[in-house]
Amino acid sequence: MEERRARAAGIDITRVQAEGGTSQTMLPGTVAVPPQQLRIVAAPAAGLVESVLVAPNEPVKAGQPIARLRSTDLLEAQRTYLQALSGEALARQRLARDEQMFKERIIAERRLLTTRADYDFARTTLQEREQMMALLGMAEPDIKALRESRRMAAALVVTAPEDGVVLETRTSAGERVAASAPLFSIARLNPLWVNLQVPLPQAMVIEPGTRMSVPGTPAQGEVVRLGRSVDPTTQSVTAVVEVTDGAETLRPGQVVTAAVALRPNGTPQWRVPAGAVVRHAGRSWVFVQVSDGFRAKPVTVIAETASGASIRAGLAPDDKVVSRGILALLAELTDIYGG
Template sequence: MTVTHSQHPRPWIPGSNPKRIPSGLPGGQGCRWSLAAIFCAVISATACDGTPQEVSGGKTRTSDPPTNLLRLTPETEAKAALRIAPATTGDFRIFREFPATIQADANRLAEITTLVRGRADEVLVDFGQDVEAGALLATLQSGELGLSQAGFLRAHAKLTVAERAFQRAKALLEEKVIGQAEYQRREGELLTARSEMREAHDRLRLLGMAEPEIARLRRDETIRSTVFIRAPFAGRIIARNIVRGEVVEMTDQLFTIADLSDVWVIAHIPEKDIAFVQADQKVEVEVTAYPGESFEGRIGYISDVLDPATRTIRLRVVVANPHKRLRPEMFAKVRLWTKPEPGVLTIPATAVVHDRGENIVFVQVEDHAFERRPVALGEETNGQVKVLAGLRAGDPVVVDGAFRLKSELAARQHPMAIQ
């Protein structure tokens, strides 16, 4: 549009200071403009250029907020080495881990002592040795056992005499040679002898003599003051506290035998985690000696009483140990799983990045285009995290390379901050 100016001068406005506008400004050579006209021209020029600010309603409005959509060239995407996988639904379980120690099964553990004082004559086993039930572990020489055997032989002889006397008295009573009183006296002596014989026999059994040895003593009438220490069941020698020539007392613990085909794993569960303990749940045990390997166990006992000092309950897990790899006093870790929760949406934990106080993922919306999407997350287990909101099953999520996408999007949204 062409502007035509009048040849007559503009009327004078009080307070104004008209000046001649140089020929380079609108209006041509010699045209005189007021300050108000100049201000309007400046505003019009500003509105027409490419600056990002506008005047609307008396307020300055910045450009539109940065988009959450990130587009990449094929070359950039290939360089980022992205890996994409869909969000999936399925059974979801979480677990808790608790420190524990391995112990021998107390029902298959024997601490062997002697029932008579004596001197160690022979020690036939050593640490770590496997023994069968009834195997001879050591022998002792005991004067007390010799005295007990002599008492047994006296009781046996007295019983023999009493039996013969009773049989004679019985025959004489039938012949009416003796009276009833004499017969009853002989019968009483027989009953007393039998009682003393049983007492002597039981004492030898308490001192460790087996029935074959007692039968030999009755037959040969030869006193042998040797005490035989035998294994009560098959197992492994895990402790030995006796040496040859040592005098041992009845209170001394000579050997400890353990059947390690099963072991106990003892853990102490804090009060806040008691809900994770259930009688029929799966239990995994890991030990420091075998990293990356787990052993399956079953719960054998859950304490009914809370320890008031530690605020924990005692948990006992029974683990099969056929190859004897698990040994008492090893440090272990017990893993308790919850029951499966069906239909839970999960994604790999590597897909989640943190940005401005939010958990976000990147979802592929089309080829070479990815959307930044905030998500609400739940528990995490075995590298999978539960998604509460923000995704649907099947959404293609960037599981490797999400951090690079976050950095690229931030650089495009805030280039000056990145510089």
């Protein structure tokens, strides 16, 4: 562009300012529980919730009772277990008798083989019934007490599967629930994740290992994964930060503003006015003054504020960029690169 046209378009130019060292950018994020640390406790059988023994935000230990459930399915499982227990004892006695009779040559071997097969079937059936009660939530001591006393329990105790905090209770006393209906969500809250929303132009300078902190708290961690898909509404990608230090100061679902430290990557970093950067064709550009006008140069945006932007680009300390009146130049950029 000729100088006369530049003056007519109201174009102003500004010298770039060098920035050195590690810089940082502020990004919004949401605190979340890593999926491998979240457990959903479901009803082991259909029945009536007799009592709920914990409240939301209450810490629990593995094996701690958290609810009592009265279930006819449990009664039926105990009945069939006791029936299988009697059948196994009878089959074992028959096998012992037939083995003795076979030694005394009173019965044929064929009968002994049949008796052994009947005992194996009875033993397998007993194991199956015992596993069924375990799936319904009966602990080994309770199964042992049933085996010894033969007294059936009308209710079963739902216990916490691991140490954690109750995030949500999805049932209440007196409610009828179906088998496998979710009752509680329990989570281990250290470490936690912060899902950062990274604008697409800045995603190029964030990588696994990038450090992050939450101002005003001791919470800090590093990026463990950078998303590949782009949100069509915000044109941002998700960076997952694992917070290992100070995780206890964060809460799942909390919205935070995180400070992300950006390490130098060998490309010079510069400070320019906010109006000097323009987006086109999925990239960020500045217009650098050259001898015969201005030349569009692609840049990587590190951070932006209302007054300025930090960029990485192959510029020189004496370079000047357009800071105002950029619309006329944008039209020429469109002609050159399309869009």
